Amino acid sequence: xxxxxxxxxxxxxxxxxxxxxxxxxxxxxxxxxxxxxxxxxxxxxxxxxxxxxxxxxxxxxxxxxxxxxxxxxxxxxxxxxxxxxxxxxxxxxxxxxxxxxxxxxxxxxxxxxxxxxxxxxxxxxxxxxxxxxxx
Numbered sequence: 001x002x003x004x005x006x007x008x009x010x011x012x013x014x015x016x017x018x019x020x021x022x023x024x025x026x027x028x029x030x031x032x033x034x035x036x037x038x039x040x041x042x043x044x045x046x047x048x049x050x051x052x053x054x055x056x057x058x059x060x061x062x063x064x065x066x067x068x069x070x071x072x073x074x075x076x077x078x079x080x081x082x083x084x085x086x087x088x089x090x091x092x093x094x095x096x097x098x099x100x101x102x103x104x105x106x107x108x109x110x111x112x113x114x115x116x117x118x119x120x121x122x123x124x125x126x127x128x129x130x131x132x133x134x135x
Contacts, residue, residue, distance in 0.1 A: 094124065101128045 097110050101124055105113075110121035 094120075097121065097124045098128045101125050 094116075097114055097116060097120075100110060100113070107118060107121040107125055110116055110124065111118055116124075
């Protein structure tokens with residue numbers, strides 16, 4: 001009976017060894033898939049880091065441009081206020097001069113009626129008189 005017991009032992013052991021080998025192969029395959037997935041995730045994370053870095057850099061550039069535009073807007077507001085104050089303080093009324101030039105007034109009329117300098121009158125006529133001639 002010793003031969004049949006040893007045969008029975010091997011018939012029981014061989015399937016166990018085969019099952020163990022199959023489990024090891026499955027575990028190896030799963031481990032390799034996990035490593036590949038981990039590498040893929042690491043590449044994706046690196047790409048996301050670069051994207052966030054690029055977005056931050058561009059945000060800094062946009063912020064600088066916005067600040068520059070805000071400063072420019074404040075400067076324009078200040079200049080507009082200065083112009084309005086100048087008009088209220090009785091400085092030369094150039095809008096009236098432009099209107100008169102469009103109506104055909106010459107430099108002498110601008111000087112006499114509006115009190116602006118002859119050079120200013122000539123300049124206004126040169127700039128705004130051309131528009132009238134072109135039209």
